[in-house]
Amino acid sequence: DIVMTQSPDSLTVSLGERATISCKSSQNILNTSNNKNYLAWYQQKPGQPPRLLIHWASTRESGVPDRFSGSGSGTDFTLTISSLQAEDVAVYYCHQYYSIHTFGQGTKLEIK
Amino acid sequence: EDQLVQSGAEVKKPGESLKISCKGSGYSFISYYIGWVRQTPGKGLEWMASIHPGDSDTRYSPSFQGQVTISADKSISTVYLQWSSLKASDTAMYYCARQPRYYDTLTGFYRGYYMDVWGKGTTVTVSS
Numbered sequence: 340d341i342v343m344t345q346s347p348d349s350l351t352v353s354l355g356e357r358a359t360i361s362c363k364s365s366q367n368i369l370n371t372s373n374n375k376n377y378l379a380w381y382q383q384k385p386g387q388p389p390r391l392l393i394h395w396a397s398t399r400e401s402g403v404p405d406r407f408s409g410s411g412s413g414t415d416f417t418l419t420i421s422s423l424q425a426e427d428v429a430v431y432y433c434h435q436y437y438s439i440h441t442f443g444q445g446t447k448l449e450i451k
Numbered sequence: 452e453d454q455l456v457q458s459g460a461e462v463k464k465p466g467e468s469l470k471i472s473c474k475g476s477g478y479s480f481i482s483y484y485i486g487w488v489r490q491t492p493g494k495g496l497e498w499m500a501s502i503h504p505g506d507s508d509t510r511y512s513p514s515f516q517g518q519v520t521i522s523a524d525k526s527i528s529t530v531y532l533q534w535s536s537l538k539a540s541d542t543a544m545y546y547c548a549r550q551p552r553y554y555d556t557l558t559g560f561y562r563g564y565y566m567d568v569w570g571k572g573t574t575v576t577v578s579s
Binding site for chain 2: 370372373377379381387388389390391394395400432434436437439440441442443444445
């Protein structure tokens, strides 16, 4: 299985500041035949299911604020929140769907 | 609104059987895969299985193959996950999630990809 490793495990950021979460895959998840990275990002708030934020590594889901962006290719990916808002406090997960689906362990984002 | 509505919380004893459900509405149910994802404090999010209600194409994670059975009844837009003999280690939150269907150029088959609509979850507690 492809192992997804996120860093850091937890992150504290001030309101209005940038938050950056890293996700590394143990194998390449770029399909060179269609030039797509098979990676998604989710946000999970307490007591709620995960919510899809980004798929294909950088395609923002409809309704997701544009302060959320995804980047990276191959094995290294990043989720960036450009200006942290109070409602962004959550756990964030990456997910590869290149082969048998696997998820990162999660990154807990809190306000400083 | 596209949504998935899951069945309610369950409390069972080890060795008992269980079937939980996930009903889709607001979209073409037979056009997407539905997957099941287990969440536990210790292992996080784990994909278990997916099914395409339109043609019954079914995929299992090797970790869950033989441990659970996924099925679908497209006439009532519902997907199920069942256990024949529960263990204490099956205690978890179980989510169903919709997965867009794509042709996979890597394998030559169709399968479900990212998870764009999620149910609210079904808590399963297995305890003697």
